Amino acid sequence: MDLDTYIDKKYxxxxxxxxxxxxxxxxxxxxxxxxxxxxxNDGYFYGISGLLLQDYCSCKINPPTFSAEDVWFANTLHSCIKEKNKKVPGSVNLNYMRLDSTKIHHKNYDDKGIRLRLGRNAHEN
Incomplete structure (x- = not known):
């Protein structure tokens, strides 16, 4: 989670x-x-399940070659799953779960007269 992310803790x-x-x-x-x-999954808030983490940790992970860690992570994750499915076709299925964007806000939150800003653009009106 980025430090400029607002979350609904119950969600x-x-x-x-x-x-x-x-x-x-x-x-x-x-x-x-x-x-x-x-x-x-955009870098402001994402995660994986424990089973997917086990798969990921069992793969050969190359160091990042660019700075977008969320894209690098996804590419590495997909390469890992592809490699596992070569060994046993169809054995690893990835389930995407989309976040509710009304419950997690990045950099900006505007609701019921409240206006919050975080991050490098916080000073802008």
């Missing part, structure tokens, strides 16, 4: 509980976007 708690209760699934949670041929 995030419910997401974490859901992922824990579905620990037999490979869940990739966040705000999906396309980068090249893969979906990645």
């Amino acid at each position: 995030v708690d419910s997401v974490i509980k859901f992922i824990i209760e579905n620990n037999d699934k490979r869940i990739y949670f966040g705000f999906p976007r396309m980068a090249g041929k893969y979906l990645y």
Whole structure:
């Protein structure tokens, strides 16, 4: 989670509980976007389930070659899954879980007369 992200704690708690209760699934949670041929989850808030973390940690991970860590992570994750599926076709399925953008805000929050700004543009009106 970026430091300039506002969250609804009850919502995030419910997401974490859901992922824990579905620990037999490979869940990739966040705000999906396309980068090249893969979906990645925008860096302000994303996560993966424990089973997906186990898969990821068992793969050969090369150091990043560019600074967009969210895109690098997604590319690495997809390469890992692709490699595992070569060994046993269809054995690893990735489940995307999209965040509720009314519950997680990045840099800006405007509601009911409240206007909050964080990050490098916080001083702007």
